[in-house]
Every structure is written in structure tokens, then in C-alpha cells.
Amino acid sequence: MAQRFSAADVATHNKADNLYIIVDEDVYDLTKFQDEHPGGKKILQRVAGKDASKQFWKYHNESILKKYQKQLQVGSLDTKAAPPTPPPSPPKKDIVKPSAEPGAVAPQPTSAAAEEAEALDPYGDLIPYADPSWYQSYHSPYFNESHAALRDEVRQWVEEKIMPNVTEWDEARKVPDEIYKEMGDRGYLAGLLGMHYPTHLTDKRVASVAPEKWDLFHEMLVTDELSRAGSGGFVWSMIGGYGIGGPPLFKFGKKELVQRIGPAILSGEKRICLAITEPDAGSDVANLTCEAKLSEDGKHYIVNGEKKWITNGVWCDYFTTAVRTGGEGMNGVSVLLIEREAGGVSTRKMDCQGVWSSGTTYITFEDVKVPVENLIGKENQGFKVVMTNFNHERIGIIIQCLRFSRVCYEESMKYAHKRKTFGKRLIDHPVIRLKLAHMARQIEASYNWLENLIYQCQRMGEMEAMLKLGGAIASLKAQSTVTFEFCAREASQIFGGLSYSRGGQGAKVERLYRDVRAYAIPGGSEEIMLDLSIRQALRVHKVLGMKL
Ligand code: HEM
Incomplete structure (x- = not known):
């Protein structure tokens, strides 16, 4: 913000129709905003033309300034030090160009060298216990510079784009679609499958970590830093359906199926969720009743049944679904990838106590035709797929x-x-x-x-x-x-x-x-x-x- 004011300049803007205030040496024009100020306009008029930092911090937290700064700040005090010019950015060591290597690679074990490494530089606000100890200059055998770089990358995104809006999204019960898409573009979705980074299925990459270095601690960090927004609804909207519906497909789905639908799921263009729970079968997976009958020509399963409390269901194109293909109990359960566009899939949003922006859904399947190629794992052995996912x-x-x-x-x-x-x-x-x-x-x-x-x-x-x-x-x-x-x-x-x-x-x-x-x-x-x-x-x- 280029314009500089003296305290005396600001003091002249001290009327209801010309109302400036100072917060932390920045100057805000609240003339128009006062009518919509949730705390009332009189309280603002009482500090018109003055330094209101103390009053401001008494009633608000940082996210308010972040949200309104662009709209309301008109300059800074001439006593405020100019912002330091950022040092030239150091060359990024870890970025590696896409290498299209198919096949499963075990996540990288943390190297013995890392165990002996020095503690990483302190990071964050350093309030004791408000971040994990390895953020605060304590030693850890698990984390290295690539984790620190990812932590910073995700934190910046969350603080700038997510935190100022998360309350609004929760109240509106929906996180904008472009935010989910950004999860794909930033390469985070591809890194959240509990497996090696699937370079053979996507050209999306995480900016601060090379795919071959990606491990389960990176995956943990993405979820951890997203959760700082303090909204289960937001986190579930991003990874609630994907994080549990995706892994069975990518780990146990047939190659052709994964190659056909996988890339658009990883890029965030299409959405997937896990449909196991039913109105009558929650944690008791072995007793589910949603049935899938093989058609006479053996080419399709015909699915009929209901699923309840399915995270993200209303927005999803694909449903990783537990169905009954055999007799009673766990040996009659299979997992099918159901595609919405097959027809016969209806989804209705449920009203719940919490996680408002996560899209909790009631689903009905009516004579849905699912090709046998969409079977995930083996017929009647779906219980194993479900259990591994847990x-x-x-x-x-x-x-x-x-x-x-x-x-x-x-x-x-x-x-x-x-x-x-x-x-x-x-x-x-x-x-x-x-x-x-x-x-x-x-x-x-x-x-x-x-x-x-x-x-x-x-x-x-x-x-x-x-x-x-x-x-x-x-x-x-x-x-x-x-x-x-x-x-x-x-x-x-x-x-x-x-x-x-x-x-x-x-x-x-x-x-x-x-x-x-x-x-x-x-x-x-x-x-x-x-x-x-x-x-x-x-x-x-x-x-x-x-x-x-
Ligand atoms: C840049 C200037 C300001 C902005 C953008 C702003 C914005 C807001 C917003 C969005 C709220 C709703 C509550 C929240 O989300 O935190 C609020 C509440 C409030 N504001 Fe401000 N405000 C500003 C300055 C001030 C100042 C200078 C004072 C006091 C002199 C003040 C006093 C209050 C009070 C008393 C509330 C109600 C708090 C409550 O409900 O507990 N505000 N303000």
C-alpha cells in the first residue's frame, strides 16, 4: 500500500462521513464499511481519526484483517518501516520434472542420516504445543527439509485462501469447487492415497517435494496443515470422500478402469467417495444389504439399495461402493466402482450436527447397471478391501x-x-x-x-x-x-x-x-x-x- 499518512493527516478523517482509523500503523477507510460493521457504527465513530489498534485486537483475530485489508486499507503511517524487500528465492533443490514411471514403489523409509540431522529451523508462532515439537526447534528422526518446505507451502495457501473464508463456506454448507480443483492442481490429491506418488497417472506435481521423495509424513503434513483452518467440514470437503474412496480404486482397481477414470480424479476434475454405511449397517460392514446381482449375460451387476452418511456424495461422479454379491456375512461382500452417469443413482444432502460443508449424503441406487470391469478386488472378497482401507x-x-x-x-x-x-x-x-x-x-x-x-x-x-x-x-x-x-x-x-x-x-x-x-x-x-x-x-x- 503506497500512500503514506502522518498521524495528524489521519486525525482529520474523524467524522462519520469521513472515517479513517489506524490499526498497527496501517490506515483504514471505514466510511462506507461502518454501516455493515457487525459491531455497529457508533463504536467506530468513537475512534474515528485515531489509533484503534488496542480496541481492534480486543474484539477480532487476525483473519478479519486478512479478509478486509484489500478492501479497506488506504495506506500506512509514515512512521512505519517499509516492508523488507524479499531476498532472492534460493534455488529449489527438490523439484524434479515428471518422470512417468509406472508400477508400485514402496514409500521411502526415513534415512538413517535424517535421524542424526540437526533440528530444523523454528517455524510458526512458537506458542508451546500449538504446533508439533519439530516445528519449534526440537529434534525429530522423522522430518527433513522436504517436509519443512511442504509445511510452508500448504500453510501459506491455507492462511491466504482458506482461513479468511472458511466460516462463510461452513455457513453456506459448500466449499467453492475451484478450491477442490486447486487441491488437484497443486498435486495434493495425488499425494493422499497412502501409496507412492502416482506419476504414471497424472502430470500434477507438488511444488516443494519431488514425487520420488514423497512419503507418508508428507501425506500427513498436507492433512495436518489443512486442518489448521479449524473446520471438519472444510477438510472433509477436500479429502473426506477422496481420501477413503480413492485408495481402493487406485490400489485394487483393474488397470483399464484406473487408467480410464484415474487421471481426472487426481486432477480434481471428477470426484469420488466411499459408500459403505447403510441406514441399518454402520460399523457392522459384514451385514450390509445393498445388493448387486449379476445380469444373465454376465456383463453387468445390477445394483439396488441405500447408503447413508456418505461424505461428499452429492458432488461425486464415482462411488466406491460395498455391495452384497453373495450370501450372508463378510464372505458375500464385494466392492464396485459405480459411475453416476450410468443412471439410477440419486443423492440427497442430509442435515447434520457438524461438518456442514462436507456434503453428508443419502444415496439410493435403483437398478444401476455396473460393468463387471468395475469390480474392485475380487468378487465376494470385498471385505478385505474395506478392512485394508480402514x-x-x-x-x-x-x-x-x-x-x-x-x-x-x-x-x-x-x-x-x-x-x-x-x-x-x-x-x-x-x-x-x-x-x-x-x-x-x-x-x-x-x-x-x-x-x-x-x-x-x-x-x-x-x-x-x-x-x-x-x-x-x-x-x-x-x-x-x-x-x-x-x-x-x-x-x-x-x-x-x-x-x-x-x-x-x-x-x-x-x-x-x-x-x-x-x-x-x-x-x-x-x-x-x-x-x-x-x-x-x-x-x-x-x-x-x-x-x-
Ligand atoms: C478494519 C477495521 C474493522 C473491521 C474490518 C471490522 C470487522 C468486524 C467483523 C467482521 C466483525 C464480526 C465478528 C468477527 O467476525 O470477528 C466485527 C465485530 C466487532 N467489531 Fe469490528 N471491525 C473493525 C474495527 C473495529 C474497531 C476499531 C472496533 C472498536 C473500536 C470494533 C469493534 C467490534 C465489536 C465490539 C464487534 C462485536 C464483537 C462481538 O460480537 O463479540 N471493530 N468487526
């Missing part, structure tokens, strides 16, 4: 829950430093510090287990991970949803009324509080997860030679 889905839920917990904690910590009650800042009350301490200890303990499990996933094959890690991942899923619920509640107590009304300073906390159940129930409810965690661990350790 680890990836649950890890996604864990990453989101733990970042949302951090968001609740971070928002609370910031607010506790500005809000005063009974003559003291909230942070100076021991009872508030106790709340923050209980939030932080649960977040950190859970997150450290998450890093360890991701490392294990990276070192093991898909089948070994499913058997050996299924119990621990289920347990951590329950641990992270309990942590999220706790942090949302405590943050809400700290924010008081501001987290009871929607929007404003408490917006993230109010929204996340509403989103809690969307994490505690699907993907395996807490009760089922905890029971499974012990059953599965005992089963595995019996094989390992457990002595009781």
Missing part, C-alpha cells in the same frame, strides 16, 4: 482430530493472553492454566504415538500393517477423538459466550465443538475401536509368541 481412513481422522485439538488449545492460549477478568488476564488464573496443561499433555502424548505409527506404516507392507497396526491405530483413533472432545469443551469454557455464538473470535472453537461427533462416531466408534484394539493386539502377539 487404517488409512483412521490415520486421517487421527491427524485431523489432533490438529483440531491444537487449534482449540492455540485459540485458547491466544485469547487467554488478551482477555481480562477480575483484574487479571485469563492466563494469570491458575484454573485456566490447568485447563491448558490438560489439553497440551493429551495432544502431545497422542501426537507422538501418531508419528510412531506413521513410521511403522511406512516400514511395513500393506498387509503386515493391517494386521500388526490395526489394533494400535484403532486405539489411537479413540484416544484422539476423546482428546478432541476434551479440548473443544475446555476451549469453549475459556472462550465463554464467544464460543456459544457463531462467527467472530470464537468461530473456530464453536465450529469444532459441533464437529466433534463427526469424528467420534464414523470410521469405527470409540467403543468398537477400543474393544478391537485389545482383541487385535492379543491376536497379533499370540502369533509373535506372547507368554501369559
Whole structure:
């Protein structure tokens, strides 16, 4: 913003019909805006022509300035230092041109050298526990410069494009289509499949990480940084359907099918979701009833049935669908890729407590003709496909829950430093510090287990991970949803009324509080997860030679 003002200049704009204010040495013209100011115009008129920084920060957080700056800022004070000229950007070491190498490549193990590396430079606001410790100059065996570069790339995008708008999108119950498309263009969708980066199916690339360096920690970082927007609806709108509907297709779909529909899915032009849950069969996958009967000529399955609570369903072109092709129980279940354009697919948006912009959907399939080539995996062996998918889905839920917990904690910590009650800042009350301490200890303990499990996933094959890690991942899923619920509640107590009304300073906390159940129930409810965690661990350790 080129124009420079002296404080005396600004002081002359001190009337209702000529109203300037100063915030942090920047000058804003609020003459027109005052009528639409949600806090009222009188309050602005009282600070007309003055430095209103203190009042501004009392009632708003950073996203307001980001959102309105372009529209309202007319210049800066002449006392403000000119913005530093950015240093010439260093050559990007990691960018590698597309190499079209088909076939499966195991994710790269973290090198031993990385384990001995120095801690990375501090990053972010450095509020203790508001980011993982490796952001804050602590050592880590898992992360290197390529992770740091990706973290910065995604964070910049989220802060500039997502955060200022996420409340509006949530209220409108829809994230604009171009944002999803951008997820494809930036190469993030292709990197979120829990497998090697599929260079043979897309020319999209992640700017800061070469595809052959892509590993599960990069994948984790994309989800983690997206979750800083503090909206389950936003994150699910981007990766909720894709992250669970895509992997079965790309891992177990027939080559021709993957090559026909895969590229447009990876680029974000077409959308895919996972349709398993039914009005009558939730976590109990073995009992689903949506049926697929083979046609007489053996060329098609004819699908009839209903699916419920399907994330992104209303916007999807493809449905990775669990159907009954055989007898009762898990040995009669198959997975089919259903295409909307086949006809007979109806989708209706459901009204839910949380994750408003995620498009929770009720689906009916009526005599849908699905070519047998769209079978994913083998007939009647779909249960295995569904089960293998669960680890990836649950890890996604864990990453989101733990970042949302951090968001609740971070928002609370910031607010506790500005809000005063009974003559003291909230942070100076021991009872508030106790709340923050209980939030932080649960977040950190859970997150450290998450890093360890991701490392294990990276070192093991898909089948070994499913058997050996299924119990621990289920347990951590329950641990992270309990942590999220706790942090949302405590943050809400700290924010008081501001987290009871929607929007404003408490917006993230109010929204996340509403989103809690969307994490505690699907993907395996807490009760089922905890029971499974012990059953599965005992089963595995019996094989390992457990002595009781
Ligand atoms: C650049 C100037 C400003 C902009 C763009 C702005 C924008 C907004 C917005 C969007 C809200 C709705 C709540 C939210 O989303 O956070 C709001 C609320 C409010 N604003 Fe401002 N505002 C500005 C300056 C000020 C100043 C200087 C004051 C005080 C002197 C003020 C006092 C308030 C109050 C009291 C509320 C209501 C807070 C609540 O509901 O708890 N605003 N403002």
C-alpha cells in the first residue's frame, strides 16, 4: 500500500462521513464499511481519526484483517518501516520434472542420516504445543527439509485462501469447487492415497517435494496443515470422500478402469467417495444389504439399495461402493466402482450436527447397471478391501482430530493472553492454566504415538500393517477423538459466550465443538475401536509368541 499518512493527516478523517482509523500503523477507510460493521457504527465513530489498534485486537483475530485489508486499507503511517524487500528465492533443490514411471514403489523409509540431522529451523508462532515439537526447534528422526518446505507451502495457501473464508463456506454448507480443483492442481490429491506418488497417472506435481521423495509424513503434513483452518467440514470437503474412496480404486482397481477414470480424479476434475454405511449397517460392514446381482449375460451387476452418511456424495461422479454379491456375512461382500452417469443413482444432502460443508449424503441406487470391469478386488472378497482401507481412513481422522485439538488449545492460549477478568488476564488464573496443561499433555502424548505409527506404516507392507497396526491405530483413533472432545469443551469454557455464538473470535472453537461427533462416531466408534484394539493386539502377539 503506497500512500503514506502522518498521524495528524489521519486525525482529520474523524467524522462519520469521513472515517479513517489506524490499526498497527496501517490506515483504514471505514466510511462506507461502518454501516455493515457487525459491531455497529457508533463504536467506530468513537475512534474515528485515531489509533484503534488496542480496541481492534480486543474484539477480532487476525483473519478479519486478512479478509478486509484489500478492501479497506488506504495506506500506512509514515512512521512505519517499509516492508523488507524479499531476498532472492534460493534455488529449489527438490523439484524434479515428471518422470512417468509406472508400477508400485514402496514409500521411502526415513534415512538413517535424517535421524542424526540437526533440528530444523523454528517455524510458526512458537506458542508451546500449538504446533508439533519439530516445528519449534526440537529434534525429530522423522522430518527433513522436504517436509519443512511442504509445511510452508500448504500453510501459506491455507492462511491466504482458506482461513479468511472458511466460516462463510461452513455457513453456506459448500466449499467453492475451484478450491477442490486447486487441491488437484497443486498435486495434493495425488499425494493422499497412502501409496507412492502416482506419476504414471497424472502430470500434477507438488511444488516443494519431488514425487520420488514423497512419503507418508508428507501425506500427513498436507492433512495436518489443512486442518489448521479449524473446520471438519472444510477438510472433509477436500479429502473426506477422496481420501477413503480413492485408495481402493487406485490400489485394487483393474488397470483399464484406473487408467480410464484415474487421471481426472487426481486432477480434481471428477470426484469420488466411499459408500459403505447403510441406514441399518454402520460399523457392522459384514451385514450390509445393498445388493448387486449379476445380469444373465454376465456383463453387468445390477445394483439396488441405500447408503447413508456418505461424505461428499452429492458432488461425486464415482462411488466406491460395498455391495452384497453373495450370501450372508463378510464372505458375500464385494466392492464396485459405480459411475453416476450410468443412471439410477440419486443423492440427497442430509442435515447434520457438524461438518456442514462436507456434503453428508443419502444415496439410493435403483437398478444401476455396473460393468463387471468395475469390480474392485475380487468378487465376494470385498471385505478385505474395506478392512485394508480402514487404517488409512483412521490415520486421517487421527491427524485431523489432533490438529483440531491444537487449534482449540492455540485459540485458547491466544485469547487467554488478551482477555481480562477480575483484574487479571485469563492466563494469570491458575484454573485456566490447568485447563491448558490438560489439553497440551493429551495432544502431545497422542501426537507422538501418531508419528510412531506413521513410521511403522511406512516400514511395513500393506498387509503386515493391517494386521500388526490395526489394533494400535484403532486405539489411537479413540484416544484422539476423546482428546478432541476434551479440548473443544475446555476451549469453549475459556472462550465463554464467544464460543456459544457463531462467527467472530470464537468461530473456530464453536465450529469444532459441533464437529466433534463427526469424528467420534464414523470410521469405527470409540467403543468398537477400543474393544478391537485389545482383541487385535492379543491376536497379533499370540502369533509373535506372547507368554501369559
Ligand atoms: C478494519 C477495521 C474493522 C473491521 C474490518 C471490522 C470487522 C468486524 C467483523 C467482521 C466483525 C464480526 C465478528 C468477527 O467476525 O470477528 C466485527 C465485530 C466487532 N467489531 Fe469490528 N471491525 C473493525 C474495527 C473495529 C474497531 C476499531 C472496533 C472498536 C473500536 C470494533 C469493534 C467490534 C465489536 C465490539 C464487534 C462485536 C464483537 C462481538 O460480537 O463479540 N471493530 N468487526
